[in-house]
Amino acid sequence: xxATTHGNNATxxxxxxxxxxxxxxxxxxxxxxxxxxxISDLNFYYGAKQAVFGLNLKIPKNxxxxxxxxxxxxKSTFLRTLNRMNETIRNTRVVGQILLDGQDxxxxxxxxxxxxxxxxxxxxxxxxxxxxENVAYGLRINGFQGRLDDLVEHSLxxxxxxxxxxxxxxxSAFALxxxxxxxxxxxxxxxxDPEVLLLDEPCSxxxxxxxxxxxxxxxxxxxxxxxxxxxxxxxxxxxxxDFTAFMLDGKLIEHSETSKLFTTPTDPRTEAYITGxxx
Amino acid sequence: MSRMLLxxxxxxxxxxxxxxxxxxxxxxxxxxxxxxxxVWNGGKSLNLDFFTQLPxxxxxxxxxxxxxxxxSLKLLLLAALMGLPVGLMAGVYLxxxxxxxxSYVIRYTTDLLNGVPSIVIGxxxxxLAVLPVRHFSAVAGGVALGIMVIPITVRSTEEFLRAVxxxxxxxxxxxxxxxxxxxxxxxxxxxxxxxxxxVLLALARVAGETAPLLFTAFSNxxxxxxxxxxIASLPVMIYTYAIAPYDDWHRQAWAAGLVLLALxxxxxxxxxxxxxxxxxxxxx
Ligand SMILES: Nc1ncnc2c1ncn2[C@@H]1O[C@H](COP(=O)(O)OP(=O)(O)OP(=O)(O)O)[C@@H](O)[C@H]1O
Ligand SMILES: [Mg+2]
Numbered sequence: 104x105x106a107t108t109h110g111n112n113a114t115x116x117x118x119x120x121x122x123x124x125x126x127x128x129x130x131x132x133x134x135x136x137x138x139x140x141x142i143s144d145l146n147f148y149y150g151a152k153q154a155v156f157g158l159n160l161k162i163p164k165n166x167x168x169x170x171x172x173x174x175x176x177x178k179s180t181f182l183r184t185l186n187r188m189n190e191t192i193r194n195t196r197v198v199g200q201i202l203l204d205g206q207d208x209x210x211x212x213x214x215x216x217x218x219x220x221x222x223x224x225x226x227x228x229x230x231x232x233x234x235x236e237n238v239a240y241g242l243r244i245n246g247f248q249g250r251l252d253d254l255v256e257h258s259l260x261x262x263x264x265x266x267x268x269x270x271x272x273x274x275s276a277f278a279l280x281x282x283x284x285x286x287x288x289x290x291x292x293x294x295x296d297p298e299v300l301l302l303d304e305p306c307s308x309x310x311x312x313x314x315x316x317x318x319x320x321x322x323x324x325x326x327x328x329x330x331x332x333x334x335x336x337x338x339x340x341x342x343x344x345d346f347t348a349f350m351l352d353g354k355l356i357e358h359s360e361t362s363k364l365f366t367t368p369t370d371p372r373t374e375a376y377i378t379g380x381x382x
Numbered sequence: 383m384s385r386m387l388l389x390x391x392x393x394x395x396x397x398x399x400x401x402x403x404x405x406x407x408x409x410x411x412x413x414x415x416x417x418x419x420x421v422w423n424g425g426k427s428l429n430l431d432f433f434t435q436l437p438x439x440x441x442x443x444x445x446x447x448x449x450x451x452x453x454s455l456k457l458l459l460l461a462a463l464m465g466l467p468v469g470l471m472a473g474v475y476l477x478x479x480x481x482x483x484x485s486y487v488i489r490y491t492t493d494l495l496n497g498v499p500s501i502v503i504g505x506x507x508x509x510l511a512v513l514p515v516r517h518f519s520a521v522a523g524g525v526a527l528g529i530m531v532i533p534i535t536v537r538s539t540e541e542f543l544r545a546v547x548x549x550x551x552x553x554x555x556x557x558x559x560x561x562x563x564x565x566x567x568x569x570x571x572x573x574x575x576x577x578x579x580x581v582l583l584a585l586a587r588v589a590g591e592t593a594p595l596l597f598t599a600f601s602n603x604x605x606x607x608x609x610x611x612x613i614a615s616l617p618v619m620i621y622t623y624a625i626a627p628y629d630d631w632h633r634q635a636w637a638a639g640l641v642l643l644a645l646x647x648x649x650x651x652x653x654x655x656x657x658x659x660x661x662x663x664x665x666x
Contacts, residue, residue: 186556191552213558215558217558222556224553226549230571231571292557
């Protein structure tokens with residue numbers, strides 16, 4: 104490994120590109136994948152109530168990681184710690200370490216972090232503005248200087264919405280259908296060119312055709328983007344993700360390559376969940 | 383026995399339905415009666431002179447209330463300048479920032495302020511802005527009306543901001559917008575229609591206030607240049623003209639009432655039209 108020469112060993116190792124290693128929870132053997140997020144001993148509290156317990160996970164770069172688990176197990180909570188969205192809720196506390204490309208996100212400027220780590224929510228939440236202004240929003244607030252038009256078009260194309268929306272760019276985003284709104288929200292997130300995209304059940308309100316479109320979109324996005332997706336749909340996790348993490352009661356139970364987790368899970372609870380015996 | 387009970391229940395139903403229906407009809411009837419009476423009496427004495435002329439000296443008929451119309455507008459402008467910024471910002475604070483206890487205190491105080499009789503607010507403005515300079519002025523009237531604008535604006539602003547879904551705030555913050563940026567660029571625009579309606583309602587409420595103006599802005603039978611002189615206003619003119627012993631003045635009081643009502647209505651409808659055409663918002 105081409106470790107840097109300064110600093111102590113720990114920092115040097117952190118700064119160097121890392122490879123997903125096999126350990127108790129992460130049994131990924133995809134040795135080419137670099138780590139984008141490295142989460143160690145993460146605990147999360149809503150006031151006195153703990154929602155995430157000692158979670159360790161590595162999220163590989165340019166791959167899709169699916170988070171599955173029964174309702175209330177802490178998937179959203181965990182996902183929202185990755186861009187520090189939980190900070191907007193009063194009385195919450197994070198204990199543990201989350202490294203993004205080796206940097207502690209808790210030490211980072213939150214605006215810079217959220218620019219690098221975009222998020223798409225369960226329900227489409229377009230702003231009450233035009234389609235164009237929705238996509239341009241992230242660029243505007245980040246003081247983007249340059250041709251907005253091109254970037255808006257590019258983002259809408261990446262989100263597979265351009266053909267449907269190009270003649271209505273200055274109409275209200277509320278005039279779009281639910282599925283189109285969700286793709287608009289993806290375009291909005293993509294406009295600032297995030298390194299990571301967090302998707303919290305992005306397809307739960309969508310029909311199968313739009314869902315397929317979004318899965319295809321995720322496949323193409325892998326070239327430029329790392330994704331973590333929460334889903335209740337086992338088929339979707341199996342189809343669209345490279346790695347899958349199974350959570351239960353705030354704990355990470357199992358994490359491995361998707362093909363492996365769905366065919367030969369090591370934990371009986373994982374097997375019970377994916378075969379539909381509980382949850 | 384059970385037959386009797388059934389009949390009793392049925393007739394009670396009919397009686398209650400009739401009573402509530404009559405009451406509901408009564409409310410509408412009272413409103414239309416007032417409106418009709420106003421339009422009937424006011425319309426008769428309304429002419430171009432009313433809008434362009436100053437009041438005639440006592441004893442002469444004719445003349446108008448041009449100075450009072452302009453005066454009311456000036457007083458409302460002052461009230462808006464003094465009351466709205468405070469009201470809007472306090473509303474934003476309550477909806478977006480306030481902690482539990484402090485917000486409760488503010489909310490409670492605002493409700494109390496809303497319940498303070500307007501004449502008491504008049505006395506307060508009198509001691510604040512009239513006594514020190516020893517004369518009535520438009521500014522003093524503006525202070526009185528401005529104070530009255532605050533509580534209504536605070537509560538309506540807070541309410542409409544709270545109605546903006548949290549998912550919009552999250553969407554903006556997830557893109558890296560700071561809290562202030564989110565409020566300014568997403569939350570306020572989303573609540574714009576409601577907030578403006580609330581502001582208009584507040585201004586409309588104080589547009590008809592007479593008591594607090596009697597000893598702050600007082601009145602004036604001539605033009606009142608600038609902001610430091612006593613100034614005429616429609617409500618005070620209505621009051622003065624209605625209790626005077628001249629038939630011509632009574633007619634003009636009716637006309638003034640109609641103009642006041644029309645001002646409020648035009649402002650209200652105008653804003654609604656502009657808002658719904660402006661697009662973007664969910665005000666339509
Ligand atoms: N704002 C909050 N305040 C307090 N507790 C919360 C809050 N949000 C979530 N929780 C609790 O944290 C736990 C995890 O919730 P979370 O939303 O992360 O679950 P989830 O796995 O995303 O569930 P779902 O699949 O239903 O979306 C739950 O027990 C929930 O009650
Ligand atoms: Mg969730």
